[in-house]
Amino acid sequence: MNRRYFILSALALAVAGFGGATWYTTRPGPPAEAEPVSPELAEALIRSYSPVLGPRDAPVTIVEFFDPACEACRAFHPIVKDIMAEHGDAVRVVIRYTPFHGEGSEVAIRVLEAARMQGVFEPVLEAILRDQPKWASHGGMRPELLIGIAASAGLDPEAAKAQLLAPQTTGVLNQDRADVETAGVRGTPTFFVNGKPLDPFGEAELRRLVATEVAAANS
Numbered sequence: 001m002n003r004r005y006f007i008l009s010a011l012a013l014a015v016a017g018f019g020g021a022t023w024y025t026t027r028p029g030p031p032a033e034a035e036p037v038s039p040e041l042a043e044a045l046i047r048s049y050s051p052v053l054g055p056r057d058a059p060v061t062i063v064e065f066f067d068p069a070c071e072a073c074r075a076f077h078p079i080v081k082d083i084m085a086e087h088g089d090a091v092r093v094v095i096r097y098t099p100f101h102g103e104g105s106e107v108a109i110r111v112l113e114a115a116r117m118q119g120v121f122e123p124v125l126e127a128i129l130r131d132q133p134k135w136a137s138h139g140g141m142r143p144e145l146l147i148g149i150a151a152s153a154g155l156d157p158e159a160a161k162a163q164l165l166a167p168q169t170t171g172v173l174n175q176d177r178a179d180v181e182t183a184g185v186r187g188t189p190t191f192f193v194n195g196k197p198l199d200p201f202g203e204a205e206l207r208r209l210v211a212t213e214v215a216a217a218n219s
Contacts, residue, residue, distance in 0.1 A: 049172055062093045063094045066098055067188040068132070087210065096176055097112075102141070103141065110163075111164065113164075124154065
């Protein structure tokens with residue numbers, strides 16, 4: 001079975017994505033005092049399987065609802081990395097999958113889950129975002145390119161054949177979809193910092209909220 005046929009088969013078998021691409025834009029003004037979310041929502045923000053960037057025991061957690069086909073997510077990725085670098089071991093990022101761009105997003109998420117199973121999540125994530133204009137162009141999705149892109153970052157494509165369609169992978173997608181609904185996420189990226197929603201949205205606001213939480217953790 002060649003690679004293109006396999007990826008297209010994955011598309012045919014995968015559950016339907018949300019569809020409709022939306023993202024937030026930066027809004028002016030200082031952020032209001034953020035309030036933690038309800039216990040019910042807090043439970044839905046982080047799952048035991050969710051990919052984690054940074055130290056797992058960091059006192060400050062950024063939860064990012066993330067779509068690998070989203071241009072705004074790609075633009076914010078270096079900002080999030082810079083925030084992590086600025087605060088060192090004090091900050092971690094938890095990735096929640098948000099397939100708002102339909103089948104292309106879903107295939108990318110399945111590839112990321114295969115990468116996580118193989119221990120190459122971060123390099124594959126970097127490669128998928130780097131080459132996003134190739135496979136997630138507004139002119140047309142080309143998800144058949146994703147395996148090759150991921151393989152260039154260390155993914156074993158033969159092992160990925162079963163992992164892409166594994167019940168575990170489908171379960172992750174379904175649970176994340178449910179949690180997106182519970183959290184009321186309507187655009188990507190959407191951030192929560194130690195359970196507090198980032199509102200208003202913006203780079204400066206995210207940096208400020210993270211710095212506030214880091215300072216509180218160190219006090």
